[in-house]
Amino acid sequence: MDLLTEPKLKRPFRRRVFYIPGYDPFHPRRYRELYRRHAAAQAEISGYAISLKPRTTPGPYGWHVSGVMETGFCETDVEVLVWSDIVRQSMGQGILATYLQMMRTIAAYVGTGAIFRLMRLRRGPILAALYPIVALLAQLGLALVVGVHLAEALGAYLWPPLAWLAGGAAVVAILHGFRRLDRYVFAWYLMHDYSHAASALGAWPPELAERMAKFRAAISEALRRDCDEILVVGHSSGAHLAISILADLIRGGLPEKRPALSLLTLGQVVPMVSFLPRAGRLRGDLHYLSMRDELVWIDVTAPGDPCSFALCDPVAVSGVAPEGKRWPLVLSAAFSQTLSPERWRAMRWRFFRLHFQYLCAFDRPGDYDYFRITAGPLTLGERFHGRAPSRGRIDRAASGYVTMSA
Known part of the structure; x- marks a missing residue:
């Protein structure tokens, strides 16, 4: 038509x-x-x-x-209604800052008990929240293993501090590489997302x-x-x-x-x-x-x-x-x-x-x-006039915090 x-x-x-x-x-x-x-x-x-x-x-x-x-x-x-500039600013963190954000986010949800209450509602979004933590820790672990092995191998030929400096540079380079590939795995992106939500504890x-x-x-x-x-x-x-x-x-x-x-x-x-x-x-x-x-x-x-x-x-x-x-x-x-x-x-x-x-x-x-x-x-x-709620609706109170302010 x-x-x-x-x-x-x-x-x-x-x-x-x-x-x-x-x-x-x-x-x-x-x-x-x-x-x-x-x-x-x-x-x-x-x-x-x-x-x-x-x-x-x-x-x-x-x-x-x-x-x-x-x-x-x-x-x-x-x-x-655009707020993508705020998102980009919150994502513009260095590698160290991102891992510090990860630790603060874990502390926010585990320390308040929120993660356990959320898990009782739906496991899917909690598994999605755990994914970037597991992925970033795995990336860090792999980078550290490569860095240590490189430093030990170079130690036979270089002054030891230089060998360890080269190993550290390798760790940073590998993590930068993972970050550039994040458009395929979304681990860094999701970590910034959850960190932004938890940055001020709600x-x-x-x-x-x-x-x-x-x-x-x-x-x-x-x-x-x-x-x-x-x-x-x-x-x-x-x-x-x-x-x-x-x-x-x-x-x-x-x-x-x-x-x-x-x-x-x-x-x-x-x-x-x-x-x-x-x-x-x-x-x-x-x-x-x-x-x-x-x-x-x-x-x-x-x-x-x-x-x-x-x-x-x-x-x-x-x-x-x-x-x-x-x-x-x-x-x-x-x-x-x-x-x-x-x-x-x-x-x-x-x-x-x-x-x-x-x-x-x-x-x-x-x-x-x-x-x-x-x-x-x-x-x-x-x-949707007269439409009943869908079956399976979850309406039980589950939050540990219920104080309200206008």
Whole structure:
């Protein structure tokens, strides 16, 4: 279907999407290309029309989407709320600093007991957290073995201090080599990710808190514009950023006449932060947002994604669920059912790719379809009205820290 010649079905549904990435150092054009490629694939599979063009609203980075599906025609402007510069800065550590970060991160999760409580929820994300520690220690061990053997071999020909200096240089060179190859194994990347989350024991680092305030201002401004829905999407670490941003936005007061406000959290890892002792701000925001009627909040994860806390209600497991709790509605993307057996077999052990599947096409789509949600003519609340939580939802309180602050 050619969107440019599609007759006017009625007034187009208008949406603004604010996408908050997880801990990702890459340029936001990556998300545009991911959306473009997979929107076309999903449209072909599901029989609707969707097209992209340059954005029509102000902001640092985004794109415009036109969609024809279901009950009508939709125009969506997507904006990526960029914090990749903060990520790159946190990753710009030397070898020694990275290993010191690793030790501090281990101390944060083991010393507070958080790691043991998290393991009772889901073992997948904990194994994913242990992977970079094991990998970095193995790399260090291998480098030390090579360095010691080299120093001993050179000791027969060189002044011993020079031989050991050469061995030490070999250790550093080998570790630099491992770091350059990290785009294939993600060990250093994941170590920086977990270290950033644990750096302040759950409190927001000042530079991130400042950026979140700018994100909140952008969403606040959009709420005063003429559109039908403001949809905030938080993926991975971006989910808990989105929760705190919207909690502050609602506390500050919303316009009386405004679009529908929706929150979609995907592949969330909220407990990795909310279980830490100084995460009182995040726990307070979870508590507050879970009972608000100003928004609709849908949380989508999948047991097939080992990097998320699949089907864990982030409010309940954090121990801050209030009486009369309304949100989130916890749903499963059910990768083993919504991907064909062939695709599931091909992707099952590609853990990092599976963590991004929420933003991609499904060849056997169920009721979760990222492109219908972002480019279709229904609000998030209308789309999932009357939907029950997915079976297997985990809602038992598990955090050892439940203090809250606004």
